[in-house]
Amino acid sequence: MPTDLKGMCIFLLTNSLLGRLSGRKLEDNRSGERVAVDSRRINPADFALWKSSKDGEPYWESPWGPGRPGWHIECSAMSSTYLGYMFDIHGGGMDLVFPHHENEIAQSCAACSKSSIAYSVHNGFVTVNEEKMSKSLKNFFTIREVLELYHPLALRFFLIGTHYRSPINYSTAHLDVASDRLYYIYQSLLDCEEALHQQARLSDSLPPETLQCIDKLHLDFESSMSDDLHTPVALASISEPLRIINELLHTKKILQELREKALKRAEITEDELLQKIEERTSARKNKQYERSDEIRKELSTIGIALMDSPDGTSWRPTVPQSVEEHANVT
Structure with missing residues (x-):
């Protein structure tokens, strides 16, 4: 040298x-x-x-x-x-x-x-409202100034929405969209957390189509990030899972509302119903099958159907027995 x-x-x-x-x-x-x-x-x-x-x-x-x-x-x-x-x-x-x-x-x-x-x-270079960012044009800003009005994660979401080597155009409109999209994502996560909290355990395994969606999300995300950190494609890969999540949450909400209306028609609270189920479970364990059948029939009469499985007893709304018998007669 x-x-x-x-x-x-x-x-x-x-x-x-x-x-x-x-x-x-x-x-x-x-x-x-x-x-x-x-x-x-x-x-x-x-x-x-x-x-x-x-x-x-x-x-x-x-x-x-x-x-x-x-x-x-x-x-x-x-x-x-x-x-x-x-x-x-x-x-x-x-x-x-x-x-x-x-x-x-x-x-x-x-x-x-x-x-x-x-x-x-x-x-890539940053422009502001399609103009080059520069102090002379007085369109220069600092991250500290942006974070006074927008959450740091909203700014990050906006930035990774464009491939890092591509030019990126900064505007408050783009940040508003990023902030709104980020709120949607976190609202979906919060709804999931609340839904899982209300149901201590999942009684059934995830359906095959849901598992396939999860596997595809993992594959698409890893593939796009391995392709020169292609963050826009990685973000796009979460759109379908979010849509499915919100559809499932909406379905769960409707089911919960149907259950609440059924309890109201039956003039029984959920706590009272759970006590009945617990009483029936105890009767079955003690081989008091007559009492067990009485509780099932009692609940069926007011529109509550019991379903036994290896994981325990659950319930669902049903046609009250008296209404069903009347329908069969007519």
């Missing part, structure tokens, strides 16, 4: 033009378009590790004169100091792919042959 600054620049030039991130080739670079050509460079495409200081600028003394670290070397120094030469994710905006991150890779590899990054993640 070259030890002098000029030699180092030549070495870095060779590495930086590999196009590891940008895919650019040597002939794609045209000197003098981004910065003025410096006659001290061996090759005009070389980038500086050390910037000579200008009048009035802060500087440090060095073997190459007063100056400061170059823009690219700052990032290599910070990442190697706090993360080491090998780490998982390096991120930034799309505009930093070339030349900044390309040069950063070159100089880090020059400093340590084992230098490597598992994933380079570059996000």
Whole structure:
């Protein structure tokens, strides 16, 4: 590895033009378009590790004169100091792919042959109401300002609704939609929790179609997240399960309302009914089958049907026996 600054620049030039991130080739670079050509460079495409200081600028003394670290070397120094030469994710905006991150890779590899990054993640640009975000346009905002009006999870939901490499347009309308959608998700979860709390255990196993829906959700979610963190597809995969959940909750609500109306018609409370069921269960255990049949018939007369299973006795509304007998006569 070259030890002098000029030699180092030549070495870095060779590495930086590999196009590891940008895919650019040597002939794609045209000197003098981004910065003025410096006659001290061996090759005009070389980038500086050390910037000579200008009048009035802060500087440090060095073997190459007063100056400061170059823009690219700052990032290599910070990442190697706090993360080491090998780490998982390096991120930034799309505009930093070339030349900044390309040069950063070159100089880090020059400093340590084992230098490597598992994933380079570059996000798309942010616009505000279809305009570029900038302080000059006065459409610049901070996350702290957004969170004064919107929940942090709503902001996160909005951001992951677009693939991280795609441009994203910020607007309060989009945040309103994200917030509303997030409320729907958490309301569904709360309804599920309340439904499960009311029913201490599930007497029946989940139906095959529900199990298939769960398996498909897992598969679709893992597949989309493994595809370059395709979060919009991952979010879309939960739509169908949420629809099924809310349909089931709606069905359960209707069933519960039907049960409540049946109890009201029978002029019996649910606690009183459960006491009757417990009394019948005790009679059956004591082989008092006559009393057990009396309780079943008594409840059937007022429109309550008992159903025995290995898991216990449950009940459902039914046609009162007197009404049924009358219907059969007529």
